[in-house]
Amino acid sequence: MNEEKLVQVTEGLAGSRADAGIAKLLGMSRSAVAAMIEDGLVQQNDQLISKSDSLVPDAWLRISLPKPKPALALVAENVEGLKVVYQDHDIVVVDKPAGVAAHPSVGWDGPSVGGALLALGIEMSTSGVAERQGIVSRLDVGTSGLMVLTKTEIAYSRMKQAFRDRVVDKTYHALAQGHPDPSAGTIDAPIGRHLKHEYKFAVTQDGKPSITHYKTLEAFQAASLLEIELETGRTHQIRVHLAAFKHPLAGDSLYGCDAKLALRLGLERQWLHAMKLGFIHPTKGEYVSFESTYPEDLAHALEVLRTT
Numbered sequence: 001m002n003e004e005k006l007v008q009v010t011e012g013l014a015g016s017r018a019d020a021g022i023a024k025l026l027g028m029s030r031s032a033v034a035a036m037i038e039d040g041l042v043q044q045n046d047q048l049i050s051k052s053d054s055l056v057p058d059a060w061l062r063i064s065l066p067k068p069k070p071a072l073a074l075v076a077e078n079v080e081g082l083k084v085v086y087q088d089h090d091i092v093v094v095d096k097p098a099g100v101a102a103h104p105s106v107g108w109d110g111p112s113v114g115g116a117l118l119a120l121g122i123e124m125s126t127s128g129v130a131e132r133q134g135i136v137s138r139l140d141v142g143t144s145g146l147m148v149l150t151k152t153e154i155a156y157s158r159m160k161q162a163f164r165d166r167v168v169d170k171t172y173h174a175l176a177q178g179h180p181d182p183s184a185g186t187i188d189a190p191i192g193r194h195l196k197h198e199y200k201f202a203v204t205q206d207g208k209p210s211i212t213h214y215k216t217l218e219a220f221q222a223a224s225l226l227e228i229e230l231e232t233g234r235t236h237q238i239r240v241h242l243a244a245f246k247h248p249l250a251g252d253s254l255y256g257c258d259a260k261l262a263l264r265l266g267l268e269r270q271w272l273h274a275m276k277l278g279f280i281h282p283t284k285g286e287y288v289s290f291e292s293t294y295p296e297d298l299a300h301a302l303e304v305l306r307t308t
Contacts, residue, residue, distance in 0.1 A: 002041070002064040009044075014057035018042070021055045022063070034193070041066065052206060074104060074133075079116035085146065085290050090155035090283045092122055092134075093148050095292050098269050102138035102147065113147060124149060125156040136160050137168075137233060145172070145274025145292050150282070158282035163233060169278035169289070172228040173217070174238055175271035175301065176247040177258055179224050184215035187241040191234045200254060201236045203244045210234045212241045220305040222261055223250050227275075238272060250301065265301035273298055 005026075013021040019034040022042065026033065034051045036042055041064040042049055044056060055061075081097035094113060096102075101112045114134065117124065124134025134149040136159040150156040162168050192207030194200035211231035218225040224247070228238055236255075242248055243255035251257055251267030265271075278289035294302070 002066055005061075005063045005065060007061050007063065009055045009057060009059045009061060011057065013055055016055055017051065018044070018049050018053045018055055019051035022061065025061075026063070036063070036066065038193070038195075039066075074112070074114050074118060076119040077111055077115040078119050079111045079113075081295075082113065082116045084117075084120065084122070085292075086288075087122065087151075090152045091148055091150055091159070091281070092117065093146060093277065093290050096139055096144055096147050096274075097295060098142050098144045098297070101141045103132045103135050108141070110141070113149070117149070123151060125151055125153050137163055139274055140236065140239075140270075140272075142269035143272045143274065144295050144298070146277040146290055147274070148277060148279070152283075155282040159279070162279055162282070166231055167279070169276065170230045170233070170274065171276035172230070172238060173273050173275050173294070174214075174226045174228055174242065175250040175298075176224050176226050176242050177222065177250055177261065178247050179219055180214065180216065180226070180242075180245065180247050183219075183224075185213075187212040187214070187245060189241060189244060191237060191240050201234070201240050203240060208232075208234055210237050210241065212237060221308075222258075223305060225302065239270060265304050266297065267301055268297070271298055271301055 007025055013024060019030050019037060023030040023033045037049060037051045040048055043062040045059050079100055082100060083095040084092060085095050086093040096113055101108050101110060103114050104112050126133055136148060136150055136156065139145060139147055150159050188211050189203040190207030191201050191210040192204035194202040209232060213229040214226045216224050217227050230237060239249055239252055239255050248256045249270040249272055250265060251262045252270035273294060276291050278287065281288050
C-alpha cells in the first residue's frame, strides 16, 4: 500500500501552485508531484486537486505517496546496428538505431545505448543515477541518429551546461504528412505532459518554452521531407509540434499519423532521424561536428514516395 501523509499548507506556500508548493513541502521534483496529482493521489481539504490549483492557507493536504520504484540496472548487451562514430578520452558519439533506448527505464526491457557501450568496454562518467551515467541528451526509442555521451566528469558537467545554454547544434530530418504552410518557419509553443495520456506530451498553456525551426527539403504528393533545427530539447518536441501543426510525422501512431500511409511506406516507427550534431568539445575547446545517413527503413520510405 502507498504511504499516506497529512500535512498542512504553511503560510509561505499559501497561494502557490499545487505542484510547485507540494514539491517544496516534500522535497520532491515538481514533475514527480505533478504526476502524483494527475494520478489522483493528492487531496486538499478532502477534495482532489489539479496541479495548477492554488494551495489554500492552512488547508490540509492528504498525500498518498507511491512506493519507490525499484532500482534499474545497466546490463551489458550487444546491440545490432549501433555504431560508435567517434570517441576520445572525454566523449563518445554514437549513431543509434531505432528500437534502442538511451538508458534503461521502468517499463522498458529492450536494449539501451548505455548497455551497448558497457558491452564494448566503454566506461561512462559516473555523474547522475547509475542507469543514466554519461547521458547528457536523449533520443526517443523510435528515433534513430546521433547522440553524444560523456566519459569524464568534467565533460559531463560542461556538456550538460552546453545543452542548457542551447549552444549545441542539433539537426534532424523528419517526414511530415502533408505540406506545411509556410514551407519554412518556426513553431514556438510550450510543451507539457498530456492531460489524459501518461506517455504523451502536448502543447499546453503551462508547458515549458519550446522552439522548433523547420524548412522543407523535398515535397511529395502525401508528405514533406523537413530539415529541423531544435532550439530547445523537450521530450517528443518535434513530434508534438508537428502534430499540433496538423502535420504529424509519417509512421508516428502515438501522435495521429495516417496508418494507411505508414503501411504503404513500410514504416513501423516515426520517420525521424538525428542527422547532424555539432558542439564545442568540452575539454579541447574546438568545434566538432558529426553527420549520419538515413537507415534502411527511412531510405525505403523516401524511395516509395519518389517512385509513386
